[in-house]
Amino acid sequence: MAVQEATGIPALVSRESPLESARFGRSIERLTVPEGADDSLSEVRDAASGSAADIVILRYPADRVDWFARLLATPGRDAIFADCLMYWRLRAGAGRRPEPAALRTSGVTGTDVVRSLVADIFHAYGNHYLANPLLDPADALAGYQEWALRFVREDSCVTLRDEETDDILGLATLDETEFRTEILLAGVVSRAQGRGLYAHLLKGIEDRTLARGAAEIEISTQAHNVRVQRAWARYGFEPLRALITVHLVQTSLMCADVGC
Structure with a gap:
Protein backbone atom coordinates (compact mmCIF):
# COMPACT_ATOMS: atom_id res chain seq x y z
CA MET A 1 0.00 0.00 0.00
CA MET A 86 4.59 -2.28 8.83
CA TYR A 87 6.15 0.95 7.51
CA TRP A 88 9.84 1.83 7.94
CA ARG A 89 11.73 5.03 7.05
CA LEU A 90 15.32 6.03 6.30
CA ARG A 91 16.75 9.53 6.10
CA ALA A 92 18.49 9.61 2.72
CA GLY A 93 22.25 9.59 3.22
CA ALA A 94 22.09 7.84 6.61
CA GLY A 95 22.13 4.27 5.29
CA ARG A 96 24.75 1.77 6.49
CA ARG A 97 26.18 0.95 3.12
CA PRO A 98 27.63 -2.46 2.30
CA GLU A 99 31.22 -3.00 1.26
CA PRO A 100 31.87 -2.21 -2.42
CA ALA A 101 31.20 -5.06 -4.82
CA ALA A 102 31.09 -5.68 -8.57
CA LEU A 103 27.42 -4.71 -8.74
CA ARG A 104 25.47 -1.84 -10.24
CA THR A 105 21.89 -0.65 -10.41
CA SER A 106 20.19 0.35 -13.63
CA GLY A 107 16.79 0.50 -15.26
CA VAL A 108 14.96 -2.40 -16.87
CA THR A 109 13.06 -2.91 -20.09
CA GLY A 110 11.08 -5.81 -21.42
CA THR A 111 7.69 -6.96 -20.23
CA ASP A 112 8.62 -10.64 -20.11
CA VAL A 113 11.76 -9.94 -18.08
CA VAL A 114 9.82 -8.03 -15.44
CA ARG A 115 7.05 -10.61 -15.22
CA SER A 116 9.63 -13.35 -14.76
CA LEU A 117 11.53 -11.44 -12.08
CA VAL A 118 8.40 -10.63 -10.07
CA ALA A 119 7.16 -14.23 -10.33
CA ASP A 120 10.49 -15.53 -9.04
CA ILE A 121 11.00 -13.00 -6.24
CA PHE A 122 7.45 -12.76 -4.90
CA HIS A 123 5.92 -16.18 -5.59
CA ALA A 124 5.98 -17.09 -1.87
CA TYR A 125 5.26 -13.67 -0.39
CA GLY A 126 2.42 -13.83 2.13
CA ASN A 127 0.41 -10.80 1.01
CA HIS A 128 -2.95 -9.88 2.54
CA TYR A 129 -4.93 -11.41 -0.33
CA LEU A 130 -3.94 -14.89 0.83
CA ALA A 131 -6.03 -14.46 3.98
CA ASN A 132 -9.20 -14.40 1.89
CA PRO A 133 -10.48 -17.78 0.58
CA LEU A 134 -12.42 -15.99 -2.17
CA LEU A 135 -9.23 -14.68 -3.81
CA ASP A 136 -6.87 -16.78 -5.93
CA PRO A 137 -3.18 -16.46 -4.95
CA ALA A 138 -2.21 -16.72 -8.64
CA ASP A 139 -4.31 -13.64 -9.36
CA ALA A 140 -2.56 -11.82 -6.51
CA LEU A 141 0.85 -12.56 -8.04
CA ALA A 142 -0.41 -11.40 -11.44
CA GLY A 143 -1.40 -8.16 -9.75
CA TYR A 144 2.15 -7.67 -8.50
CA GLN A 145 3.41 -8.21 -12.05
CA GLU A 146 0.99 -5.62 -13.44
CA TRP A 147 1.96 -3.20 -10.66
CA ALA A 148 5.66 -3.59 -11.47
CA LEU A 149 5.08 -3.03 -15.20
CA ARG A 150 3.33 0.25 -14.47
CA PHE A 151 6.49 1.58 -12.81
CA VAL A 152 8.69 0.27 -15.59
CA ARG A 153 6.65 2.41 -17.99
CA GLU A 154 7.18 5.39 -15.67
CA ASP A 155 10.96 4.74 -15.52
CA SER A 156 10.65 4.11 -11.77
CA CYS A 157 12.03 0.59 -11.70
CA VAL A 158 15.63 -0.38 -10.94
CA THR A 159 17.55 -3.63 -11.13
CA LEU A 160 20.64 -4.86 -9.36
CA ARG A 161 23.09 -6.37 -11.85
CA ASP A 162 26.35 -8.27 -11.82
CA GLU A 163 28.87 -5.93 -13.49
CA GLU A 164 30.77 -8.81 -15.10
CA THR A 165 27.88 -10.88 -16.48
CA ASP A 166 25.09 -8.25 -16.54
CA ASP A 167 22.82 -10.82 -14.89
CA ILE A 168 19.86 -9.30 -13.05
CA LEU A 169 20.07 -10.20 -9.36
CA GLY A 170 17.38 -7.96 -7.86
CA LEU A 171 14.47 -5.70 -8.68
CA ALA A 172 12.75 -2.70 -7.06
CA THR A 173 9.84 -0.50 -8.11
CA LEU A 174 9.65 3.03 -6.75
CA ASP A 175 7.07 5.73 -6.17
CA GLU A 176 9.11 8.93 -6.36
CA THR A 177 8.02 12.41 -5.36
CA GLU A 178 10.00 15.61 -4.84
CA PHE A 179 10.69 14.87 -1.19
CA ARG A 180 10.67 11.10 -0.83
CA THR A 181 11.05 7.69 -2.39
CA GLU A 182 8.71 4.88 -1.48
CA ILE A 183 9.97 1.39 -2.29
CA LEU A 184 6.92 -0.58 -3.38
CA LEU A 185 8.38 -3.93 -4.44
CA ALA A 186 11.96 -4.96 -3.75
CA GLY A 187 13.75 -8.27 -3.63
CA VAL A 188 16.58 -10.48 -4.79
CA VAL A 189 16.08 -13.36 -7.23
CA SER A 190 15.83 -16.78 -5.60
CA ARG A 191 19.14 -18.13 -6.93
CA ALA A 192 21.05 -15.18 -5.38
CA GLN A 193 19.37 -14.95 -1.97
CA GLY A 194 21.40 -15.34 1.22
CA ARG A 195 24.46 -13.57 -0.21
CA GLY A 196 23.91 -10.10 1.26
CA LEU A 197 22.84 -8.60 -2.07
CA TYR A 198 19.68 -6.96 -0.78
CA ALA A 199 21.73 -4.24 0.94
CA HIS A 200 23.32 -3.38 -2.41
CA LEU A 201 19.86 -2.96 -3.92
CA LEU A 202 18.96 -0.59 -1.06
CA LYS A 203 22.20 1.30 -1.64
CA GLY A 204 21.33 1.80 -5.31
CA ILE A 205 17.91 3.15 -4.36
CA GLU A 206 19.45 5.47 -1.76
CA ASP A 207 21.96 6.77 -4.33
CA ARG A 208 19.13 7.46 -6.77
CA THR A 209 17.14 9.25 -4.05
CA LEU A 210 20.10 11.45 -3.12
CA ALA A 211 20.87 12.24 -6.76
CA ARG A 212 17.45 13.77 -7.28
CA GLY A 213 17.53 15.69 -3.97
CA ALA A 214 14.85 13.82 -2.05
CA ALA A 215 15.15 13.58 1.73
CA GLU A 216 13.76 10.18 2.80
CA ILE A 217 12.94 6.64 1.80
CA GLU A 218 9.97 4.60 3.01
CA ILE A 219 9.14 0.94 2.61
CA SER A 220 6.52 -1.45 3.98
CA THR A 221 5.76 -5.15 4.35
CA GLN A 222 3.46 -7.50 6.21
CA ALA A 223 4.32 -7.88 9.91
CA HIS A 224 5.14 -11.58 9.52
CA ASN A 225 7.98 -10.78 7.10
CA VAL A 226 10.53 -10.46 9.88
CA ARG A 227 13.52 -11.43 7.76
CA VAL A 228 13.32 -8.40 5.49
CA GLN A 229 12.61 -6.08 8.42
CA ARG A 230 15.86 -7.24 10.03
CA ALA A 231 17.63 -6.31 6.79
CA TRP A 232 16.05 -2.85 6.89
CA ALA A 233 17.11 -2.36 10.50
CA ARG A 234 20.68 -3.36 9.67
CA TYR A 235 20.74 -0.85 6.82
CA GLY A 236 19.50 1.96 9.07
CA PHE A 237 15.74 2.10 8.54
CA GLU A 238 13.57 2.79 11.58
CA PRO A 239 9.96 1.68 12.21
CA LEU A 240 7.43 4.39 11.40
CA ARG A 241 3.81 3.19 11.58
CA ALA A 242 1.60 0.10 11.48
Missing part, protein backbone atom coordinates in the same frame (compact mmCIF):
# COMPACT_ATOMS: atom_id res chain seq x y z
CA ALA A 2 1.49 3.30 -1.10
CA VAL A 3 2.16 5.63 1.81
CA GLN A 4 -0.01 8.45 0.46
CA GLU A 5 -3.03 6.18 0.89
CA ALA A 6 -2.32 6.07 4.62
CA THR A 7 -1.14 9.61 5.26
CA GLY A 8 -2.10 11.82 2.31
CA ILE A 9 -5.86 11.88 2.83
CA PRO A 10 -7.64 14.01 5.45
CA ALA A 11 -10.46 11.68 6.48
CA LEU A 12 -12.15 8.35 5.95
CA VAL A 13 -12.19 7.55 2.23
CA SER A 14 -13.89 4.69 0.38
CA ARG A 15 -12.95 4.15 -3.23
CA GLU A 16 -13.59 1.56 -5.89
CA SER A 17 -10.69 -0.60 -7.01
CA PRO A 18 -11.42 -1.46 -10.66
CA LEU A 19 -8.10 -3.19 -11.31
CA GLU A 20 -8.49 -5.53 -8.33
CA SER A 21 -12.15 -6.12 -9.18
CA ALA A 22 -11.27 -7.15 -12.74
CA ARG A 23 -8.35 -9.29 -11.61
CA PHE A 24 -10.20 -11.31 -8.97
CA GLY A 25 -13.65 -11.32 -10.55
CA ARG A 26 -15.12 -9.77 -7.38
CA SER A 27 -16.16 -6.16 -6.84
CA ILE A 28 -13.63 -4.63 -4.45
CA GLU A 29 -13.49 -1.32 -2.64
CA ARG A 30 -10.76 0.07 -0.39
CA LEU A 31 -11.62 1.88 2.81
CA THR A 32 -8.74 3.66 4.53
CA VAL A 33 -8.67 5.37 7.91
CA PRO A 34 -5.62 7.67 7.74
CA GLU A 35 -3.22 8.11 10.60
CA GLY A 36 -4.43 10.77 13.03
CA ALA A 37 -8.00 10.81 11.71
CA ASP A 38 -10.92 11.18 14.13
CA ASP A 39 -13.17 8.67 12.37
CA SER A 40 -15.09 6.40 14.71
CA LEU A 41 -15.62 2.68 14.33
CA SER A 42 -19.33 3.28 13.79
CA GLU A 43 -18.53 5.43 10.74
CA VAL A 44 -16.29 2.69 9.37
CA ARG A 45 -18.91 0.00 9.93
CA ASP A 46 -21.63 2.16 8.36
CA ALA A 47 -19.45 2.73 5.28
CA ALA A 48 -18.73 -0.98 4.93
CA SER A 49 -22.35 -2.00 5.49
CA GLY A 50 -23.56 0.56 2.96
CA SER A 51 -21.13 -0.58 0.28
CA ALA A 52 -22.38 -2.77 -2.56
CA ALA A 53 -18.90 -4.25 -3.12
CA ASP A 54 -18.29 -7.95 -2.58
CA ILE A 55 -15.17 -7.16 -0.56
CA VAL A 56 -14.16 -4.02 1.30
CA ILE A 57 -10.43 -3.93 2.07
CA LEU A 58 -10.19 -1.87 5.25
CA ARG A 59 -6.98 -0.41 6.65
CA TYR A 60 -6.74 1.48 9.91
CA PRO A 61 -4.01 2.48 12.41
CA ALA A 62 -2.90 -0.48 14.50
CA ASP A 63 -3.23 1.41 17.78
CA ARG A 64 -7.01 0.98 17.52
CA VAL A 65 -6.64 -2.42 19.10
CA ASP A 66 -10.30 -2.81 20.04
CA TRP A 67 -11.63 -2.45 16.52
CA PHE A 68 -11.29 -5.93 15.06
CA ALA A 69 -13.42 -7.73 17.65
CA ARG A 70 -16.15 -5.16 17.06
CA LEU A 71 -15.80 -5.38 13.27
CA LEU A 72 -16.95 -8.98 13.59
CA ALA A 73 -20.43 -7.58 14.23
CA THR A 74 -20.55 -5.47 11.04
CA PRO A 75 -24.03 -5.99 9.54
CA GLY A 76 -23.95 -8.06 6.35
CA ARG A 77 -20.17 -8.52 6.47
CA ASP A 78 -17.75 -11.18 7.66
CA ALA A 79 -14.42 -9.79 8.90
CA ILE A 80 -11.17 -11.53 7.89
CA PHE A 81 -8.00 -10.43 9.63
CA ALA A 82 -5.41 -10.00 6.86
CA ASP A 83 -2.24 -9.10 8.80
CA CYS A 84 -0.59 -5.81 9.72
CA LEU A 85 1.33 -3.58 7.35
CA LEU A 243 -1.75 -0.41 9.74
CA ILE A 244 -4.15 -3.31 10.28
CA THR A 245 -5.69 -4.86 7.17
CA VAL A 246 -9.16 -6.42 7.38
CA HIS A 247 -11.25 -7.81 4.53
CA LEU A 248 -14.96 -7.20 5.08
CA VAL A 249 -16.70 -9.73 2.86
CA GLN A 250 -20.39 -9.99 1.99
CA THR A 251 -21.69 -12.69 4.36
CA SER A 252 -23.63 -14.40 1.59
CA LEU A 253 -20.44 -14.91 -0.41
CA MET A 254 -18.60 -16.43 2.54
CA CYS A 255 -21.51 -18.75 3.21
CA ALA A 256 -21.49 -19.90 -0.39
CA ASP A 257 -17.70 -20.49 -0.37
CA VAL A 258 -17.00 -22.02 3.04
CA GLY A 259 -20.48 -22.80 4.39
CA CYS A 260 -22.41 -21.24 7.24
Whole structure:
Protein backbone atom coordinates (compact mmCIF):
# COMPACT_ATOMS: atom_id res chain seq x y z
CA MET A 1 0.00 0.00 0.00
CA ALA A 2 1.49 3.30 -1.10
CA VAL A 3 2.16 5.63 1.81
CA GLN A 4 -0.01 8.45 0.46
CA GLU A 5 -3.03 6.18 0.89
CA ALA A 6 -2.32 6.07 4.62
CA THR A 7 -1.14 9.61 5.26
CA GLY A 8 -2.10 11.82 2.31
CA ILE A 9 -5.86 11.88 2.83
CA PRO A 10 -7.64 14.01 5.45
CA ALA A 11 -10.46 11.68 6.48
CA LEU A 12 -12.15 8.35 5.95
CA VAL A 13 -12.19 7.55 2.23
CA SER A 14 -13.89 4.69 0.38
CA ARG A 15 -12.95 4.15 -3.23
CA GLU A 16 -13.59 1.56 -5.89
CA SER A 17 -10.69 -0.60 -7.01
CA PRO A 18 -11.42 -1.46 -10.66
CA LEU A 19 -8.10 -3.19 -11.31
CA GLU A 20 -8.49 -5.53 -8.33
CA SER A 21 -12.15 -6.12 -9.18
CA ALA A 22 -11.27 -7.15 -12.74
CA ARG A 23 -8.35 -9.29 -11.61
CA PHE A 24 -10.20 -11.31 -8.97
CA GLY A 25 -13.65 -11.32 -10.55
CA ARG A 26 -15.12 -9.77 -7.38
CA SER A 27 -16.16 -6.16 -6.84
CA ILE A 28 -13.63 -4.63 -4.45
CA GLU A 29 -13.49 -1.32 -2.64
CA ARG A 30 -10.76 0.07 -0.39
CA LEU A 31 -11.62 1.88 2.81
CA THR A 32 -8.74 3.66 4.53
CA VAL A 33 -8.67 5.37 7.91
CA PRO A 34 -5.62 7.67 7.74
CA GLU A 35 -3.22 8.11 10.60
CA GLY A 36 -4.43 10.77 13.03
CA ALA A 37 -8.00 10.81 11.71
CA ASP A 38 -10.92 11.18 14.13
CA ASP A 39 -13.17 8.67 12.37
CA SER A 40 -15.09 6.40 14.71
CA LEU A 41 -15.62 2.68 14.33
CA SER A 42 -19.33 3.28 13.79
CA GLU A 43 -18.53 5.43 10.74
CA VAL A 44 -16.29 2.69 9.37
CA ARG A 45 -18.91 0.00 9.93
CA ASP A 46 -21.63 2.16 8.36
CA ALA A 47 -19.45 2.73 5.28
CA ALA A 48 -18.73 -0.98 4.93
CA SER A 49 -22.35 -2.00 5.49
CA GLY A 50 -23.56 0.56 2.96
CA SER A 51 -21.13 -0.58 0.28
CA ALA A 52 -22.38 -2.77 -2.56
CA ALA A 53 -18.90 -4.25 -3.12
CA ASP A 54 -18.29 -7.95 -2.58
CA ILE A 55 -15.17 -7.16 -0.56
CA VAL A 56 -14.16 -4.02 1.30
CA ILE A 57 -10.43 -3.93 2.07
CA LEU A 58 -10.19 -1.87 5.25
CA ARG A 59 -6.98 -0.41 6.65
CA TYR A 60 -6.74 1.48 9.91
CA PRO A 61 -4.01 2.48 12.41
CA ALA A 62 -2.90 -0.48 14.50
CA ASP A 63 -3.23 1.41 17.78
CA ARG A 64 -7.01 0.98 17.52
CA VAL A 65 -6.64 -2.42 19.10
CA ASP A 66 -10.30 -2.81 20.04
CA TRP A 67 -11.63 -2.45 16.52
CA PHE A 68 -11.29 -5.93 15.06
CA ALA A 69 -13.42 -7.73 17.65
CA ARG A 70 -16.15 -5.16 17.06
CA LEU A 71 -15.80 -5.38 13.27
CA LEU A 72 -16.95 -8.98 13.59
CA ALA A 73 -20.43 -7.58 14.23
CA THR A 74 -20.55 -5.47 11.04
CA PRO A 75 -24.03 -5.99 9.54
CA GLY A 76 -23.95 -8.06 6.35
CA ARG A 77 -20.17 -8.52 6.47
CA ASP A 78 -17.75 -11.18 7.66
CA ALA A 79 -14.42 -9.79 8.90
CA ILE A 80 -11.17 -11.53 7.89
CA PHE A 81 -8.00 -10.43 9.63
CA ALA A 82 -5.41 -10.00 6.86
CA ASP A 83 -2.24 -9.10 8.80
CA CYS A 84 -0.59 -5.81 9.72
CA LEU A 85 1.33 -3.58 7.35
CA MET A 86 4.59 -2.28 8.83
CA TYR A 87 6.15 0.95 7.51
CA TRP A 88 9.84 1.83 7.94
CA ARG A 89 11.73 5.03 7.05
CA LEU A 90 15.32 6.03 6.30
CA ARG A 91 16.75 9.53 6.10
CA ALA A 92 18.49 9.61 2.72
CA GLY A 93 22.25 9.59 3.22
CA ALA A 94 22.09 7.84 6.61
CA GLY A 95 22.13 4.27 5.29
CA ARG A 96 24.75 1.77 6.49
CA ARG A 97 26.18 0.95 3.12
CA PRO A 98 27.63 -2.46 2.30
CA GLU A 99 31.22 -3.00 1.26
CA PRO A 100 31.87 -2.21 -2.42
CA ALA A 101 31.20 -5.06 -4.82
CA ALA A 102 31.09 -5.68 -8.57
CA LEU A 103 27.42 -4.71 -8.74
CA ARG A 104 25.47 -1.84 -10.24
CA THR A 105 21.89 -0.65 -10.41
CA SER A 106 20.19 0.35 -13.63
CA GLY A 107 16.79 0.50 -15.26
CA VAL A 108 14.96 -2.40 -16.87
CA THR A 109 13.06 -2.91 -20.09
CA GLY A 110 11.08 -5.81 -21.42
CA THR A 111 7.69 -6.96 -20.23
CA ASP A 112 8.62 -10.64 -20.11
CA VAL A 113 11.76 -9.94 -18.08
CA VAL A 114 9.82 -8.03 -15.44
CA ARG A 115 7.05 -10.61 -15.22
CA SER A 116 9.63 -13.35 -14.76
CA LEU A 117 11.53 -11.44 -12.08
CA VAL A 118 8.40 -10.63 -10.07
CA ALA A 119 7.16 -14.23 -10.33
CA ASP A 120 10.49 -15.53 -9.04
CA ILE A 121 11.00 -13.00 -6.24
CA PHE A 122 7.45 -12.76 -4.90
CA HIS A 123 5.92 -16.18 -5.59
CA ALA A 124 5.98 -17.09 -1.87
CA TYR A 125 5.26 -13.67 -0.39
CA GLY A 126 2.42 -13.83 2.13
CA ASN A 127 0.41 -10.80 1.01
CA HIS A 128 -2.95 -9.88 2.54
CA TYR A 129 -4.93 -11.41 -0.33
CA LEU A 130 -3.94 -14.89 0.83
CA ALA A 131 -6.03 -14.46 3.98
CA ASN A 132 -9.20 -14.40 1.89
CA PRO A 133 -10.48 -17.78 0.58
CA LEU A 134 -12.42 -15.99 -2.17
CA LEU A 135 -9.23 -14.68 -3.81
CA ASP A 136 -6.87 -16.78 -5.93
CA PRO A 137 -3.18 -16.46 -4.95
CA ALA A 138 -2.21 -16.72 -8.64
CA ASP A 139 -4.31 -13.64 -9.36
CA ALA A 140 -2.56 -11.82 -6.51
CA LEU A 141 0.85 -12.56 -8.04
CA ALA A 142 -0.41 -11.40 -11.44
CA GLY A 143 -1.40 -8.16 -9.75
CA TYR A 144 2.15 -7.67 -8.50
CA GLN A 145 3.41 -8.21 -12.05
CA GLU A 146 0.99 -5.62 -13.44
CA TRP A 147 1.96 -3.20 -10.66
CA ALA A 148 5.66 -3.59 -11.47
CA LEU A 149 5.08 -3.03 -15.20
CA ARG A 150 3.33 0.25 -14.47
CA PHE A 151 6.49 1.58 -12.81
CA VAL A 152 8.69 0.27 -15.59
CA ARG A 153 6.65 2.41 -17.99
CA GLU A 154 7.18 5.39 -15.67
CA ASP A 155 10.96 4.74 -15.52
CA SER A 156 10.65 4.11 -11.77
CA CYS A 157 12.03 0.59 -11.70
CA VAL A 158 15.63 -0.38 -10.94
CA THR A 159 17.55 -3.63 -11.13
CA LEU A 160 20.64 -4.86 -9.36
CA ARG A 161 23.09 -6.37 -11.85
CA ASP A 162 26.35 -8.27 -11.82
CA GLU A 163 28.87 -5.93 -13.49
CA GLU A 164 30.77 -8.81 -15.10
CA THR A 165 27.88 -10.88 -16.48
CA ASP A 166 25.09 -8.25 -16.54
CA ASP A 167 22.82 -10.82 -14.89
CA ILE A 168 19.86 -9.30 -13.05
CA LEU A 169 20.07 -10.20 -9.36
CA GLY A 170 17.38 -7.96 -7.86
CA LEU A 171 14.47 -5.70 -8.68
CA ALA A 172 12.75 -2.70 -7.06
CA THR A 173 9.84 -0.50 -8.11
CA LEU A 174 9.65 3.03 -6.75
CA ASP A 175 7.07 5.73 -6.17
CA GLU A 176 9.11 8.93 -6.36
CA THR A 177 8.02 12.41 -5.36
CA GLU A 178 10.00 15.61 -4.84
CA PHE A 179 10.69 14.87 -1.19
CA ARG A 180 10.67 11.10 -0.83
CA THR A 181 11.05 7.69 -2.39
CA GLU A 182 8.71 4.88 -1.48
CA ILE A 183 9.97 1.39 -2.29
CA LEU A 184 6.92 -0.58 -3.38
CA LEU A 185 8.38 -3.93 -4.44
CA ALA A 186 11.96 -4.96 -3.75
CA GLY A 187 13.75 -8.27 -3.63
CA VAL A 188 16.58 -10.48 -4.79
CA VAL A 189 16.08 -13.36 -7.23
CA SER A 190 15.83 -16.78 -5.60
CA ARG A 191 19.14 -18.13 -6.93
CA ALA A 192 21.05 -15.18 -5.38
CA GLN A 193 19.37 -14.95 -1.97
CA GLY A 194 21.40 -15.34 1.22
CA ARG A 195 24.46 -13.57 -0.21
CA GLY A 196 23.91 -10.10 1.26
CA LEU A 197 22.84 -8.60 -2.07
CA TYR A 198 19.68 -6.96 -0.78
CA ALA A 199 21.73 -4.24 0.94
CA HIS A 200 23.32 -3.38 -2.41
CA LEU A 201 19.86 -2.96 -3.92
CA LEU A 202 18.96 -0.59 -1.06
CA LYS A 203 22.20 1.30 -1.64
CA GLY A 204 21.33 1.80 -5.31
CA ILE A 205 17.91 3.15 -4.36
CA GLU A 206 19.45 5.47 -1.76
CA ASP A 207 21.96 6.77 -4.33
CA ARG A 208 19.13 7.46 -6.77
CA THR A 209 17.14 9.25 -4.05
CA LEU A 210 20.10 11.45 -3.12
CA ALA A 211 20.87 12.24 -6.76
CA ARG A 212 17.45 13.77 -7.28
CA GLY A 213 17.53 15.69 -3.97
CA ALA A 214 14.85 13.82 -2.05
CA ALA A 215 15.15 13.58 1.73
CA GLU A 216 13.76 10.18 2.80
CA ILE A 217 12.94 6.64 1.80
CA GLU A 218 9.97 4.60 3.01
CA ILE A 219 9.14 0.94 2.61
CA SER A 220 6.52 -1.45 3.98
CA THR A 221 5.76 -5.15 4.35
CA GLN A 222 3.46 -7.50 6.21
CA ALA A 223 4.32 -7.88 9.91
CA HIS A 224 5.14 -11.58 9.52
CA ASN A 225 7.98 -10.78 7.10
CA VAL A 226 10.53 -10.46 9.88
CA ARG A 227 13.52 -11.43 7.76
CA VAL A 228 13.32 -8.40 5.49
CA GLN A 229 12.61 -6.08 8.42
CA ARG A 230 15.86 -7.24 10.03
CA ALA A 231 17.63 -6.31 6.79
CA TRP A 232 16.05 -2.85 6.89
CA ALA A 233 17.11 -2.36 10.50
CA ARG A 234 20.68 -3.36 9.67
CA TYR A 235 20.74 -0.85 6.82
CA GLY A 236 19.50 1.96 9.07
CA PHE A 237 15.74 2.10 8.54
CA GLU A 238 13.57 2.79 11.58
CA PRO A 239 9.96 1.68 12.21
CA LEU A 240 7.43 4.39 11.40
CA ARG A 241 3.81 3.19 11.58
CA ALA A 242 1.60 0.10 11.48
CA LEU A 243 -1.75 -0.41 9.74
CA ILE A 244 -4.15 -3.31 10.28
CA THR A 245 -5.69 -4.86 7.17
CA VAL A 246 -9.16 -6.42 7.38
CA HIS A 247 -11.25 -7.81 4.53
CA LEU A 248 -14.96 -7.20 5.08
CA VAL A 249 -16.70 -9.73 2.86
CA GLN A 250 -20.39 -9.99 1.99
CA THR A 251 -21.69 -12.69 4.36
CA SER A 252 -23.63 -14.40 1.59
CA LEU A 253 -20.44 -14.91 -0.41
CA MET A 254 -18.60 -16.43 2.54
CA CYS A 255 -21.51 -18.75 3.21
CA ALA A 256 -21.49 -19.90 -0.39
CA ASP A 257 -17.70 -20.49 -0.37
CA VAL A 258 -17.00 -22.02 3.04
CA GLY A 259 -20.48 -22.80 4.39
CA CYS A 260 -22.41 -21.24 7.24
